[in-house]
Amino acid sequence: MLDTNLTGALLGIRGTAPSMRKAGGGVVVNVNSIGGLTAAPGLVAYSSSKWALRGLMRAAAKELARDNIRVNSVHPGIIGTPLAYAPDGSELVPVADFAIPRQATPDEIAGFILFAASDEARFATGAEILADGGFMLGPRRLTLRKVGL
Template identity: 75%
Template sequence: MTEFTGKTVLITGAAGALGRALVDAFAKAGANTVVAARRNSEQIAAETAGEALGVALDVTSENAWADAVSATEARFGGVDVLINNAAYLQVGTAESIAIDEWRKVIDTNLTGALLGIRAVVPSMRSRGGGSIVNINSIAGLAAAPGLIAYSSSKWALRGLMRAAAAELAPDNIRVNAVHPGIIDTPLAYGPDGSELVPTSSFAIPRQASPDEITEFVTFVASDRASFATGAELVVDGGFTLGPIK
């Protein structure tokens, strides 16, 4: 028996670097893992240990969410844990961001999370409760000049999380957030291979590995965090402390 044996975990954005790490972590912990991504979901599920289901999911589509949850219920009976990990980032300032790009960021990062919560709640309620974890960002905690749409979406995601936590508490559904710092993924580097956000001057002067972040996400999603809802876990290597040297 492992921590998530008998539980079904649906992970969005599962084709990305952090998403793949989350899929592997929950699978190793015994979960029935639902690999939800716009592409390659079935291939990733086939490569995943244990019981895994791949579902095609555009998080901005209510119909796609309904289909994903229906497929999950047909295969595993329902959803116990939702990891809202899908995200979209577009560089742009308040003056320069194209409105269609602004809307795409908001639709993916904020509306996508709302649609996910809305889609899984009936399933969780029927199973006596559940756990929802929103993957937020340090951009939702501090100023992020040049990332006006992404930062706005992540700040708003904090409000969504707290309101949902209060609304769903009577149903024994916990809603929490993890705020990762800079993760060693392709998104952390510019075209020339340099770090977009240099980490050498911060308290822990390096990027996090995706596997390090999954340790915190699995904790928050698990019964070990049963007394936490509406909470935010900051895992940023001291980024929000500011430069220390």
């Protein structure tokens, strides 16, 4: 998990930064996850690697900014791919109570990545773009017990 989610990103940045410097600048966009912003049972290795990716992104953003290289991350929520479903076809993370009660499409997340890489985001570095359908807001239907005064 660490090799894929952290070491791969580090090697990618190290491998491309010299070319970006020669070109006068560039953009790195790391695809992170809501798992890098919160914890979930059973996902210790995944969440740890994504939290570490946040640190890498911020350190690289600071180190490379003077070379006109921006480094940002996109944090997708649940995306409608086979990975979002159990073998029986049920959603691994039910989205009915999200603020936007559906899974994202891969194209929607690609749009966030394209924005982060574009000149429209030229003043952003070290930024974390949340694309989660409101997952981090918590459930829409929150039942609170009334307390009388």
